[in-house]
Amino acid sequence: MTSKYAPKHSNAQYLSSVIVYVFFAIFIFFFISKVVQSELLYFKLQPFFSTDKAYLEFHHNFRMGFISVTAQYILQFLYFPLGGAIILTFLFLLVSFAFRLIFNKSFPSILNGAEFIPVFIILLSLKNYSEVINTFILFGLSIIILLFNHLINNQRIYFRMAYHLVAIVFSFNIFGFLASLMVLVGLISYEIINKKTYKEQILLIVINVLTLAYMVWYIEGTLLAKLSFIEASASNKYAQLPSYWYLLSFYPVIILFTILFNLRVLEKMKEKASKLIPLHWYFIILFIVISGLSFKKKLLNDNKYIVLIDYYAHEEKWDKVLKLKDHLALNDRIPRFQINRALYHKGIMPDNLFSVSQEWGENSLLLTNNATRECTMNSSDLFFDMGFINGSRYWAYEAQTFAPYSPRVLQRLAITNMILKENILAQKYLTILYNNTIYKSWANQYLKLYKTNETAEITKKLSVYPKANSDSITYINNNFPARDIIRLLKSNPENKMAFEYLMSYVLLRNELNNFQYFLLYSNYYPNGVIPRTYQEAMIFFYFSKNLNPTKQYFKISKTCMKQFEDFNKILMEYKMDKNLAQKNLHRYFGDTFWYYIAFDSPLVTNRKVKKRKL
Amino acid sequence: MKRDYLHLSFVFICLVLFSCTSENITNSERLNRKPSIFPDYTDLVLPNNIAPLNFIVNEPGEQYVVTFSGFDNSGFSIKSRSSKINIPQKKWNALLNANINKSITIKVFVKDNNKWQSFDEFKDSIVNDRIDPFFVYRRINTGLVFWNNISIKQRSLENFEETEIINNRNSKNGCINCHTFQNNDPKNLMLHFRAGPAGTFIKTDNKTLWLNSATPYTLSGFVYPSWHPKRNLIAFSTNKINQDFHGYGDRINYVRDLASDIVLYDIDKNKVFTSPEIATMNCENLPNWSPDGKWLYFIRCPRKIKGASDTLTKYDLLRIAYDEKTEKFGKAETILSSSETGMSISHPTVSPDGKFLVFCMADYGYFNINNPTSDLYLMDLQTLKFLKPDINSNASESFHGWSSNGRWLVFTSKRIDGIITIPFFSYIDENGNASKPFPLPTENPESIKTRLFNYNRPVFVLAAVELDQNDLLNQIQQTTSKVWFDSLNVDLDAISGPTIIQTLKKEESGVPYMDK
Secondary structure (H helix, E strand, O other), rough: OOOOOOOOOOOOHHHHHHHHHHHHHHHHHHHHHHHHHHHHHHHHHOOOOOOHHHHHHHHHHOOOHHHHHHHHHHHHHHHHHHHHHHHHHHHHHHHHHHHHHHHHHHHOOOOOOOOOOHHHHHHHHHHHOOOOOOHHHHHHHHHHHHHHHHHHHOOOHHHHHHHHHHHHHHHHHHOHHHHHHHHHHHHHHHHHHHHOOOHHHHHHHHHHHHHHHHHHHOOOOOOOOOOOOOOOOHOOOOOOOOOHHHHHHHHHHHHHHHHHHHHHHHHHHHHHHHOOOOOHHHHHHHHHHHHHHOOOOOHHHOOOOOOOHHHHHHHHOOOHHHHHOOOOHHHHHHHHHHHHHHHHHHHHHHHHHHHOOOOOOHHOOOOOOOOOOHHHHHHHHHHHHHHOOOHHHHHHHHHHHOOOOHHHHHHHHHHHHHHHHOOHHHHHHHHHOOOOOOHHHHHHHHHHHHHOOOHHHHHHHHHHHHOOOOOOOOEOOOOOOOHHHHHHHHHOOOEEHHHHHEHHHHOOOHHHHHHHHHHHHHOOOOEOOOOOOHHHHHHHHHHHHOOOHHOOOOOOHHHHHHHHHHHHHHHOOOOOOHHHHHHHHHHHHHHHHHHHHOOOOOHHHHHOOOOOOO | HHHHHHHHHHHHHHHHHHHOOOOOOOOEOOOOOOOOOEEOOOOOOOEOOOOOOOEEOOOOEEEEEEEEEOOOOOOOEEOOOEEEEOOHHHHHHHHHHOOOOOEEEEEEEEEEEEEEEEEEOEEEEEOOOOOOOOOEEEOOOOOOOOOOEEEEEEEEEEOOOOOEEHHHHHHOOOOOEEEEEOOOOOEEEEEEOOOOOEEEEEEEOOOOOEEEEEOOEEEOOOOOOEEEOOEEEEEEEEEEEEEEEEOOOOEEEEEEEEEEEEEEEOOOOEEEEOOOOOOOOEEEEEEEEOOOOOOOEEEEOOOOOOOOEEEEEEEEEEEEEEEOOOOOOOOEEEEOOHEEEHHEEEEEEEEEOOOOOEEEEOOOOHHHOOOOOOOOEEEEEOOOOEEOEEEOOOOOEEEEEEOOOEEEEEEEEEEOOOOEEEEEEEEEEOOOOOOOEEEOOOOHHHHHHHOEOOOOOOOEOOOOOOHHHHHHHHHHHHOEOOOOOOOOOOOOOHHOOEEEEOHHHHHHHHHEEEEE
């Protein structure tokens, strides 16, 4: 049935709608491919779909399991940047169109174009790089429920009541509390808009609210069962999807709009306005303005840079990582860790260690101390590069605790186990990856060789990855990672990465005795010519031991000597008050070891990594 | 002879039936070997109430026919284009029930390159000793430092149904561990919660407790439990635990205790007490009651000397008499010494008939789950002689438990892939002979290979645990009640021994930084 307020569409109106939709699609496509970058979404979310029974069983454990599995299936195609943008654009269009349909039927007096509001909200939420497909599915199902409600609008109150009950119970059991709340609000608002009798309205509202309250109280096993009806996040039994919050705020907006536009006065205003400027022009202007603003970096969420730097590091685009070194959003421990990795891979770590902010000290060089979820896979990456394959595997297992089916984790576990010749384990992870569309061929290249027992060929294929340093590592020291690195060096003194990381580690901890000790016993500087940062540390060490720097084995360049003198001169000028001298010292010596230990080191700033609660 | 004849006639009928469907397997080429199947379900002893043992035929082929037949010519056959053989539950149950104290015969035919091949048949014996219908386990990840999505689950052994008792997503992602029952009775349950709402949850027929078990007199809250078989009394260890991580391929981590004691908790009196015999300066751990409740078995090792290698940490097996009327212990006696075996003993578990004790032995330590040298041993408690049953593998065999009738042993093993613990079951007859173990039957046998989660601490239960998750969650968000430590009736030595936590200096709890 169509409401008496339903607008009558002319051909011109349909044409304007098509124009709006075309502009809308173009805007979304560019927004996703250029601003959001769907490959970053893929990298952050690590979606994985498999037909493997164990995988499906795992998802079956969640109330949102069905949605989650469907979402994973769609999300995995975001692996392809262009394909990902097309898929998301299509979904956005689909949702907008479905909303248009429901507005025309359920909320006829609402302003045309309101169907784009939820999509804009989801678009903005995309910049948080959180789950998004689930939202689409949820939207779709809610719309179907509401559309069916429209079909039974003329049925008796008891029939509608029964349908409402079923709809709420169904959405609650399958999709959780928030979905059923959305459905409830939608159904109630529909009843209000369609001007049922007050008696009917009140009856339905009471029944619907009581049903949902009962479901929450009885079915939802939460710690705060009493609160969960009021506080949506209390239903944390199953995966929480942040974008629900946007949706939740959307329904009240619809109701508000509907009530407002139901008023005759506003109805007339709307008619007058549409006579002045065709409606679609408002939206075309809106898209252009939003597009322009969106492409400006300022509008971009800092989250993007945090994901972006991890992504570049994962892709080994070290130049791009270094380009982000001064970005304000990247002052956290993990972005700094990626920048340090880039310094090593570009071969400039010994000379330029302090040319980047080292405010986290050794805690942004190695992440194992007080590690958090985000540290796990990054630590695995670092140790993998270093040839500490056991350590890399260990951290990949820790990462798997949080994301059992992350392709990145599964791939790492497959490779490390292949390198360590743990063939049964390697085949386990390869088999899981083989069941995924994206990784099928990658996994199959090894599985085929395992089947035919061509181990030599497997070893040959693995030559593109770092070699296992040694089997002599006995412990993985989370709190004292340097100990592992020393062991790596003992078994293979040629491990340059381990050496540079060890030297950086002791420098960042200002352990100059250890620094000098390791330097003396290394084979890297046979003529005593050492990199700039090392010179800065050694000159400091010599003076602290009352040794003449010019007569020592490790040579200190004239420039370094001069700089050290100048550094001290400035300090003297300010009567050794380093706080007063800081500005000047930063200007000339901000990238030196001396400045770091005077101002930036956590030993001075007392900056600590937040301890993980056990 | 008659039996063989009947069996052959059954197989023949099946073959004729399949022949009618244009497949000619009567003229199959006979391969004089057993088929390779996964899991290896050949030559087993099975209870008559076990779930279907679905398996994969690891032989190349386009089509598979498997015949299942019993002593009296009863049976059925399965035809499949896939190598996965899914056995119908009803037919399987009927077959097992019709062949109690006899055996069933399984024969595999494979069609490869348009030619049928037949393999040697294999047999599984069916015994009249039922297995407990459920086991409860903790589902955990492979990570050792972090945890996420931990759940306590119960799995039916009679079919493939599995339900969740509690998931840590509901308890603020805290750790849940050490589920224990009294005499396999699902009504009397104990669970620890940590790092979310923290405490010990105990539920009996008439009582529900949510406890803060830490006291000034004990090293820690309650840790490893054993419920007295006749009384509302649980023996717990209290431990100062420390963990290190190996980088070896065959070991992942090592858990050591800096100190440990054993205490008893009386549920009815809310009282904790101990004895100087089980709370000494040495490390007492892993208590286990005998079925009559008159003996408490446990393990003990000397306190680790600072700097000494962990490989020197070896536990002895001891027992101590307990008088439940006076609540007094006798003198602890060593019944098996690590100096005698050269190995470290752990996880003693007495069978319900009191005749046998199963324990683990490994090269060192007691936390054997990640130690591939850990194997299971069986001790005759009358003679105190022990043997290594043929149920072990090169991987770690560790946690184990007895069914209520004392005929079935469940134990965890990492033999499938070296990293995931899977429960295995073995029949132990009256003389202590163990049958070939078989892994947990699963609907899709391949999922054992691709599983990413551990079956941790499998414990048999007589029926499904009927614990309302909401009730449990509502209970554990209440304030914990404190336990009362009975210091008056304990000799001073007991509570001034290892329980003085201050004696554990900081440097003992970690590895020193950089040895040059």
